[in-house]
Amino acid sequence: MEENFGSGRGLESLLRVPVTLQVVLGSANLPVAQLMKLGRGAIVPLDHRVGEPVDVVVNGRIIARGEVVVVDEDSSRFGVSLTEIVGAAGGEVPR
Known part of the structure; x- marks a missing residue:
């Protein structure tokens, strides 16, 4: 029997699935040599x-x-504080 996710039990199971949420302040591209020089107090723009x-x-x-x-x-x-919800066409974050 197929479970209907609109039903209470199926939806409750779905709502308990853990996801990873991140807030990305920005990113930077560095050569490995520059990365190796970073130390305490270094600032990465x-x-x-x-x-x-x-x-x-x-x-x-x-x-x-x-x-x-x-x-x-x-x-x-x-x-x-959320200011914009991105639609289904929202992009994936580069890794």
Whole structure:
């Protein structure tokens, strides 16, 4: 018998499937020689600028974009406020 995902039990099973969510602030391309020289305190410039949206990625696919926000009153944790949901044609994140 085929299980209908519209039914309560099938949908509940699907909703428990774990996914990996990442927030990508930016990326950089470095030669291995430059990578080997990095040490504590080194700064790696990214391809995104301050104020630009960050990518929200689930299992390697961009699903949304948003802004980095502070979520705790003591400013010790960050979160993302979603500003755009990417459609089904959203691109995969280069690896």
